[in-house]
Amino acid sequence: MEWLCTLCDIAASGRGTIMLNTTMPTARESELIEPLTSAALSPGTLALASSALALAACGGGGGGSTVGGGASGGVTPAPTAPVVVVPAAVTSAQASRFLAQSTMGATATGIQTVIARGFSGWVDDQLAMPRATSHWDWLGTNGYNVAANINNEAGFDASMWRQLISAEDQLRQRVGMALLDLLVVGIGGVNLNWRQFAMAAYVDVLLDGAFGNYRQLMEGITYNAAMGSFLTFLNNRKANATTGAVPDENYARELMQLFTLGLQQLNMDGSVKTGGGAALETYTPADVSGLARVFTGLNLASATSTTPDRYRLPMIMNAGQHETGAATFLGTSVSGEGNAAIKVALDTIFAHPNVPPFVSAQLIQRLVTSNPSPGYVGRVAAAFADNGAGVRGDMKAVIRAILLDTEARSDAALMSATAGKLREPVMRLTGWARAFGVTSPSSAWAIGDTSSTTTRLGQTMGRSPTVFNFFRPGYSPPASAISAAGLVAPEFQITNEQTVVAYVNYMYALVLNGAGDTKADYTGILAKAGDSQALVDEVNLVLAANQLSSATITAIKAAVDSIAVTATNASQNRAQAAILLTLASPDFLTVK
16 A cells, blocks of 8 residues: 555654644445545545655564664763753743653643743652652542452553543653563453552552652562562472472563673673673673572462452562572572572672663663664663762652753754654643643543453553564564664564554544543633634644644644534534644644
């Protein structure tokens, strides 16, 4: 289908965004976006919505790349101090762009707060803000801990959407979701009863620790029941010479490969260390086997299954199941009591030189840009290694370094061919929901599971199908300008013509009708509906940080103008058309 072949040519495009196709859809294209053929939306609206499907040209396949730079000959560059931009005055567009990186979506009020407090002041305020009601407590308060829910997931999605959309501690929410993309557990792979509570307890560990220390996060997930079930080390037993059984290696492997170290040794700027022209491996199969011996003997804290309470408690050590003999890994040997051995193991991994650049690069990807420069990675990694007071793994220092760095704050990124990222599907929904005051008076938050690739977003927080998340940090769309330029684009792993069509259709229904009583409040934006330019400008600012191209703005304005101001429900139809078309535009989907 040639109409889908508009490529996101980052290398060639001066703006580094998807090229917008504003031609009218063919008959076949109109069938694909048939749910959009509403009397409220004009043919011009359909043309612009169909242009979003051009993203599909970059979907499918597999691949990988090193984040932060290419291979290096094993010389570790000296860490550099963060380069912080402190503008004389923050503009509304700069404030909106900042909120797109640091929250689940900008609001008009939030933009004004950033302008008043400045970037650093806003971060300080958020870091000092107490945690919102935990997922665990909300589920209990709302009656989900009844016997009828012992073997289902009722309430989990509602609790997640509620916090992501309405919680005041937005920086914590955004960082928590970045951590959930890195330290992955998916509720579908948690083989426990009271799954909604077990998963809630896990997400609470990430949110509670989002502003703490990464070493504490490592310990929190290690002793968490949901993680223990997901990576199958719950009730993990020592080797049995009679049967030939050996300890389960899942957690030992993924703790190193995905959560802390990666497969290849890294310099502080994220580039790969080499020896003899080949990348140096971080660990070997023997290290995995040795480390797996440490993670034996962990069990649920209680045998009582009639309530979910045991899933909030850290797992406990069963000495009879734990391997007390020597376990050797990463040049270290431990033996003896299980909890003490786990502490040594986690300390050893945490001290590894890969941890600062490996974790920092992925957090930058989730918050700011898919392809951070080696300098950016190095500066954030330096803050991870030492917060300025000799503390390693201080998440507050890491968050400040990411969000206040020149590569995050400078307007020069808007003209860069390599800056920015594809907006995660969930972030697209929450961006709309927060911008237009979505609430749920009944607390049902009935958005539900949005992971369907044919009818919804193709992603839901907390529902990753595997430990590798919905997308890999090193993914690069094959046979694309992105891969040809040596760049990565993780979110494109779940972006293809099917998911783009599903997203546009789903958001069409959500923007117009909501989900149950989970609806937007368009009161503020309706006041601008009579002036198409003012309307489009306001939507552009709050949703897209003024990053819509002039061609996109012209097309959306024309679509809005095609709805007469004297028509029935004109204000609502004009406002919703502007919102939907912005959400469907490549300029919104690619954010810098």
